[in-house]
């Protein structure tokens with residue numbers, strides 16, 4: 001059966017994953033055709049990674065924003081895009097702000113080319129040899145196009161670009177690269193009580209219930225964070241239940257959340273949320289669910305910390321990471337729980 005599944009998957013992969021590069025003339029072999037900003041860039045026949053040519057942006061003084069860009073349409077049902085580029089730099093000046101660098105930026109936009117999210121694929125300073133930069137980004141809800149920018153972003157120096165790619169990735173392919181972990185039982189402590197574990201998602205989704213993803217491209221610490229994405233305004237969550245010691249009085253939960261294009265649902269509490277529920281047993285709540293932290297829109301990694309008094313009779317708690325009837329992506333990492341007497 002396993003073998004059969006394996007071959008079916010392979011077969012599916014071959015027929016549905018026609019991966020296409022959306023970028024036209026990403027190797028600059030046709031000079032700057034298909035790119036905007038030809039007045040600020042030139043073609044270098046001397047220094048290139050592949051073929052005969054690369055694109056070059058030079059700036060000695062002024063530290064202005066100089067960029068080539070190309071807008072491409074996203075094919076329907078594109079789940080994620082793998083962006084990559086080869087970059088070589090010479091003496092890119094270090095400015096105070098990190099974003100003032102040689103850069104490749106991918107902006108997801110709606111149909112009218114209004115920005116939804118912006119992602120740094122490469123950010124380079126100083127002098128570097130030809131280096132390949134690669135990043136896979138999930139397509140935000142409502143994204144119809146991508147604007148690729150190759151920039152010398154408000155700094156001076158020289159930057160060469162070659163072999164720019166934006167490869168479409170189907171859901172199957174993405175899940176193969178970022179597998180949904182099968183949740184397993186939490187470890188029990190010496191007292192036989194189930195303790196909260198894997199709040200940093202370094203062990204995939206072990207100890208968590210529900211259907212989430214593991215993000216290895218965007219995380220707060222370590223190699224991975226949890227990711228919940230929804231294109232429709234429905235409830236989507238992962239959760240973990242752990243035990244409370246009889247004499248515990250307070251619980252403190254801390255961690256990090258990040259929102260990517262979370263569009264609030266019809267009620268004000270329809271956000272990306274972390275929720276705690278206290279339970280007397282499997283069927284009976286010890287109190288109403290309480291919000292630990294909430295995020296909406298697009299945010300950087302945001303830390304939270306909140307303490308609760310454990311309600312009378314509570315023997316278990318459940319931590320939920322949820323998109324509460326909203327669309328977008330919610331990332332969580334490094335969730336820690338402290339029980340105290």
Ligand SMILES: [Ca+2]
Nearest residue numbers: 027050051053
């Ligand atoms: Ca080339």
Ligand SMILES: [Ca+2]
Nearest residue numbers: 200221222224
């Ligand atoms: Ca982590």
